[in-house]
């Protein structure tokens with residue numbers, strides 16, 4: 596039977612691309628959770644529909660507009676941001692729309708995304724961080740950004756790690772959208788943590804509507820964000836390949852205690868779930884989306900969701916930045932991540 600999908604987004608013209616940040620779709624997952632033995636209704640919040648392609652566009656917009664409003668920055672100033680990539684893209688995009696703002700950003704390992712934003716004007720520099728565990732080392736991307744802020748005239752680090760507009764973008768934006776889109780029928784939220792702005796803001800924004808909403812976070816093995824700290828101890832500073840989540844210090848904006856359940860996630864399962872989101876749900880996501888699914892699966896294994904539960908999972912970005920990485924079988928094989936092991940519950944056939 597042929598089915599015609601009816602679009603639900605009203606066709607209106609926008610004044611600028613920054614109006615296409617936020618109000619991302621919430622889409623039901625129809626195969627993957629079912630095949631993993633998860634009975635709850637699971638919705639995915641598709642953050643790759645933001646203008647710059649990730650959840651970080653939201654904080655870029657809010658950090659810049661609040662800094663403008665307060666008079667901290669003016670056109671022509673230089674913005675510097677240490678970032679693994681997505682915040683840099685967001686800042687470059689918002690800066691481009693707003694005229695003369697320039698952006699510099701310093702990704703530790705992301706050449707593909709760096710090339711992607713260069714046409715938008717930022718002068719980009721690449722600072723590999725060979726000394727894991729020492730992100731605040733002077734030659735790390737954070738150390739270099741801090742030095743440049745002092746050296747360059749009218750330069751500012753808006754600093755996603757400390758800036759309250761990072762979690763606020765999610766408390767006032769993402770969380771409210773989810774509350775509205777689920778009509779308040781939500782029992783749990785799942786997201787990965789990098790700076791922690793997403794999970795902290797979501798928790799604050801949703802728990803003020805309903806304190807019983809459970810907040811579940813993913814933190815990769817090798818990172819130290821999870822609580823209790825014993826969760827992190829077995830594999831401290833072990834390198835991992837999933838990008839955008841996990842740190843070797845606790846960012847100021849992360850409220851670790853507001854998370855009800857932390858789960859440690861592996862590269863192998865994360866990439867496998869991302870590939871399954873693509874193959875089975877048609878969602879062209881990046882690797883940290885798979886980590887969020889891994890946390891969902893572990894949460895369900897520990898305490899089964901019921902069929903009446905509604906769970907929302909944040910999918911932060913798209914496959915765009917990873918075409919030569921986990922999307923590529925050869926890359927997975929070269930990194931000993933392919934073929935991915937299939938967790939026991941995934942053997943059931945998709946509906």
Ligand code: PMP
Pocket residue numbers: 649650651679681682787788789790791792793794838839840881883884911912
């Ligand atoms: N996934 C990806 C791909 C990201 O770039 C980020 C941002 N570092 C996150 C997840 C986590 O978001 P947050 O910084 O808000 O914790």
